[in-house]
Amino acid sequence: MRVRKRNKPAVHGRKAAAGALPNEESEDFILIRRFLRTGDPREFRTLVERHLPSIRRLLYTLFNGQREEMEDAEQEIVLSLFQRLKDFQFRSSFRTYFYRLARNRGIDFLRKKRSQDRTVARLRLDLWNRELPGPEEQVVHREETETLLAVFQTLPSKDRQLILMKDVDGFTLDEMADILDVPIGTVKSRLHRAREKLAKHIRGRR
Numbered sequence: 060m061r062v063r064k065r066n067k068p069a070v071h072g073r074k075a076a077a078g079a080l081p082n083e084e085s086e087d088f089i090l091i092r093r094f095l096r097t098g099d100p101r102e103f104r105t106l107v108e109r110h111l112p113s114i115r116r117l118l119y120t121l122f123n124g125q126r127e128e129m130e131d132a133e134q135e136i137v138l139s140l141f142q143r144l145k146d147f148q149f150r151s152s153f154r155t156y157f158y159r160l161a162r163n164r165g166i167d168f169l170r171k172k173r174s175q176d177r178t179v180a181r182l183r184l185d186l187w188n189r190e191l192p193g194p195e196e197q198v199v200h201r202e203e204t205e206t207l208l209a210v211f212q213t214l215p216s217k218d219r220q221l222i223l224m225k226d227v228d229g230f231t232l233d234e235m236a237d238i239l240d241v242p243i244g245t246v247k248s249r250l251h252r253a254r255e256k257l258a259k260h261i262r263g264r265r
Contacts, residue, residue, distance in 0.1 A: 088155040095145060107137055110154060113228045114161045120219045121165045132168040136161045159238040210260045218253035225250055
C-alpha cells in the first residue's frame with residue numbers, strides 16, 4: 060500500500076506573514092552576515108541602499124519635505140543602524156526592522172529638531188516612483204498628482220504614515236502591526252479612518 064506524504068501545514072501568524080519576500084530576505088541576511096563577519100563597509104552600504112527609497116519616503120512624510128532635516132535624520136538613522144546591527148536576531152525581516160528603527164529615530168529627531176515655523180512642502184512626483192511614456196500624459200498625471208498630494212498633506216502625520224506604508228511602500232498589515240507595535244485590528248481601523256479622511260478631502264475638492 061502506497062503511503063502519501065502529508066504536506067507540512069502552513070505557518071500562520073505575524074512571524075510567518077511579516078517580512079520581505081524570501082529571496083529579498085535571504086539577500087539581506089547574507090549581506091548582514093558578511094558585514095558582521097568582515098566589517099566591510101561596502102556590505103553595509105549595499106544593505107542600506109536596498110531600502111533607502113522607503114526610508115526616504117517615510118522621512119519626507121515625517122518632515123514635510125524639509126530636505127536639511129531629512130538628510131540629518133537619515134544620517135542619524137544610518138548611524139544608529141550601524142551601531143545596532145550586531146544585535147539583529149534574524150527572527151524577522153530586516154525590511155521591517157530597519158523601517159521600525161527609522162520611524163522611531165525619525166520621530167525622536169523630529170521632536171528635537173523641528174522648528175515652529177516650518178512650512179508645508181509638496182511631495183515630489185518621484186515619491187511615487189512612476190514613469191509615464193509621453194509628455195502629454197506626464198502633464199495630466201502631474202496635475203492629478205499635485206492635487207492628490209496637496210490633499211494628502213492636509214491629513215495628520217499619523218494618517219499620512221499609514222497610507223504611505225500600505226499604499227506606496229506596500230507593507231502588509233502584519234508588517235505594519237510589527238512596525239507600529241500595535242494589534243493588527245488597530246492597524247486596520249486606523250488605516251480605514253485615514254483612507255476615509257483622504258477620500259472625504261478629495262470629494263471636497265471636486
